Amino acid sequence: MQKGIKFRAYPNKEQQNLINQTLGCCRLIYNKGLAMRNVAYENGFKVGYSHTSAMLTELKKTSDFAFLKEVDSIALQQSLRDLDRGFVNFFQKRAAHPTFKSKHNNHQSYRTVNQRDNIRIVDKYIKLPKLGYVKIKQSMEVGKINNVTIERTPSGKYFVVLNVDFEPELKSNKGGSIGIDVGIKDFYSDSNGNVVHNPKYLEKSMRKLAREQRKLSRKQKGSINRNKQRIKVALIHEKVANQRNDFLQKQSTMLVRENQTICIEDLNVKGMIRNHKLAKSIASVSWSKFFTMLEYKAMWYGNDVIKVPTMYPSSQTCSCCGHRNPLVKNLAIRNWECPECHTKHNRDTNASINILNKGLEVA
Structure with a gap:
C-alpha cells in the first residue's frame, strides 16, 4: 500500500x-x-x-x-x-x-x-x-x-x-462493534452510551480571528505591513486546522483500535452545507474528513466500516421495539419516550444504536 x-x-x-x-x-x-x-x-x-x-x-x-x-x-x-x-x-x-x-x-x-x-x-x-x-x-x-x-x-x-x-501490520483490536451518530453540539455519540463533545476550535478562535481580520482590512493593499498582517491571520487559521486534524486523528485511531466493525451514516455532507444556517458549524466539525480517516485506517488494519443508507430514520426509530415516532423529526427534541414500549431515549444515543443494528443487518 x-x-x-x-x-x-x-x-x-x-x-x-x-x-x-x-x-x-x-x-x-x-x-x-x-x-x-x-x-x-x-x-x-x-x-x-x-x-x-x-x-x-x-x-x-x-x-x-x-x-x-x-x-x-x-x-x-x-x-x-x-x-x-x-x-x-x-x-x-x-x-x-x-x-x-x-x-x-x-x-x-x-x-x-x-x-x-x-x-x-x-x-x-x-x-x-x-x-x-x-x-x-x-x-x-x-x-x-x-x-x-x-x-x-x-x-x-x-x-x-x-x-x-508501506506494509500495514495488522493490529489486534478489542473486536467490538460500534455505531456512530455524528452531530454538531456533540461530535459523536456511540452505541455504547459514550459522548465525545465537539471541541469547537474555530468558534473559540473567532474573536481573535475577527480582530486580526479587521486589522488586515485597514492595511493598504500591496504594502509590507498588509503582508505581515496576512500572515498573522493565516497563522490563526493554521492553528485551528492543526488542532482539528489532531483531534480527528486521535478519535479515528481510538475507534479503529477498539472495534472490528464501525457503522456510520452515509451522509451527504456537501448537500447539508448548502443550509446557510448550519454551513459554518458543519464545515468546522469536519465529518467528511473524519469518515475518510476511519475508512483508510480500517483498510490498513483489516477493520470494517459499514455505511448505513442516508434516508434511514435512525433518530425516529425506537431501538428497543422498532416503533417509528415521526414527531422526533424536530431537531429540538433531544430526549423522547417511545409511545409503544415507553422506553426513554436520548436522541443521539438511540440513533447510534439503530445505526449499529442497521449496519450489521446490511453487512
Whole structure:
C-alpha cells in the first residue's frame, strides 16, 4: 500500500528562492497548457498530454523562457500531468473544468518524482532535485519514496509530503462493534452510551480571528505591513486546522483500535452545507474528513466500516421495539419516550444504536 507522510521543511534562503521560482514556473506551464487545450477544443482539435509536453520542450529552446531550465524538469512535467488528470476528471464528470492558477493564491505546491534514488532522506535532511539537501523535522521512519510534494503554506512555512510504500501490520483490536451518530453540539455519540463533545476550535478562535481580520482590512493593499498582517491571520487559521486534524486523528485511531466493525451514516455532507444556517458549524466539525480517516485506517488494519443508507430514520426509530415516532423529526427534541414500549431515549444515543443494528443487518 501507499500513504502520505508530511514533514516540516526548513530550506535556507537560496533554497527558498529556488522553491518559489519552481512554483512560479510550474504555474506558468500549467496555465499555458490549459490555454493551449482550451483554444484547441474551441477549434475542434483534440489535445492531450503529449501535445502540451511538446509545447514545454519548444518553450525551453527559446531565449525568453530559458529560466525554465533552472528548475526541476520533472516538476514541470508533473504540472502538465495534473492538468491532464483534471481534464480526465472533468470529462468523466467527477470535477469541474480546470481553471487557471493564480500567483495570488498563498497556498502553492509542486510535485516531483523519485528517479534513480534522487530523492532520499539522509540524517536530518532530505535530498531533492535541484534543491540539494533540505533540513526537515522527521517524525517517523519512511519506506520507499515514490514522489514528493513541496508545499508553501499561506503562513510562509514549507513542508514536504512524501508518498511512500508501506506494509500495514495488522493490529489486534478489542473486536467490538460500534455505531456512530455524528452531530454538531456533540461530535459523536456511540452505541455504547459514550459522548465525545465537539471541541469547537474555530468558534473559540473567532474573536481573535475577527480582530486580526479587521486589522488586515485597514492595511493598504500591496504594502509590507498588509503582508505581515496576512500572515498573522493565516497563522490563526493554521492553528485551528492543526488542532482539528489532531483531534480527528486521535478519535479515528481510538475507534479503529477498539472495534472490528464501525457503522456510520452515509451522509451527504456537501448537500447539508448548502443550509446557510448550519454551513459554518458543519464545515468546522469536519465529518467528511473524519469518515475518510476511519475508512483508510480500517483498510490498513483489516477493520470494517459499514455505511448505513442516508434516508434511514435512525433518530425516529425506537431501538428497543422498532416503533417509528415521526414527531422526533424536530431537531429540538433531544430526549423522547417511545409511545409503544415507553422506553426513554436520548436522541443521539438511540440513533447510534439503530445505526449499529442497521449496519450489521446490511453487512
